[in-house]
Amino acid sequence: MTASDSTVLKQNRFKSIRAEVHPFCMVCGQSNPFGLGVKFNSEAGGSVTATFLGHAALEGFEGLLHGGMIASLLDGAMTNCMFAHGCVAMTGELRVRYREPVQIGEEMIVRAWIKHSLPPLHMLAAELKQGGRVKATATAKFMEQT
Numbered sequence: 001m002t003a004s005d006s007t008v009l010k011q012n013r014f015k016s017i018r019a020e021v022h023p024f025c026m027v028c029g030q031s032n033p034f035g036l037g038v039k040f041n042s043e044a045g046g047s048v049t050a051t052f053l054g055h056a057a058l059e060g061f062e063g064l065l066h067g068g069m070i071a072s073l074l075d076g077a078m079t080n081c082m083f084a085h086g087c088v089a090m091t092g093e094l095r096v097r098y099r100e101p102v103q104i105g106e107e108m109i110v111r112a113w114i115k116h117s118l119p120p121l122h123m124l125a126a127e128l129k130q131g132g133r134v135k136a137t138a139t140a141k142f143m144e145q146t
Contacts, residue, residue: 010084014042017083027076038073038110040080047113048081054104065102070128074138077112078124082142085114089122089142096138102130120144 018040023031028038028050040050052073060066075094082089102108112126120143128136 011042013086014080014084017086017088018080021088022079022083025076025079027072028080036073038076040077040084040110042084045113046081046085047111048077048084049109049111050077050080052108052110053106054102054108056104059104061101063104065104065108067096067098070098070102070136071096071138073108073110074112074126074128074136075140077110077126078138078140078142081112081114081124081126082122087119087122087144089120089144091140092121092143093141094138095140096136098136100133100135102128102135106130108135115139120146 023029026032026035028040029035030037038050038052040048042048054065058065058069075091108128108130110128112124115123115125122142124140124142126138127134
């Protein structure tokens, strides 16, 4: 099996887990007609990333993405990171640090990675960047589902 074949298998497993246990998620669920439909991709090194373009319906203060949406995007990235590692786990604790306002209508990149794991507990981190600047960060504890 080549490295490329292995990557394809991991991506397929990632998509399968997400579709099976998370189809109606408001962040990444592809079956939720009211959801954001964010598509996360697994990256070399075990992280996941997604690009997203916020729109006016997600606004908090004028022209700015609502803080709850920022937290949801970061949490969704970390959940998808767990899926990418073949693990179904739920958020037990989430800490968000808002560094700068996030502009509506400008592309943003959300990325998450595992900091360390001692199953069934996993510590993750995530960041939201816009215009090359880190706008928000998060850390979370995730607990595997049995």
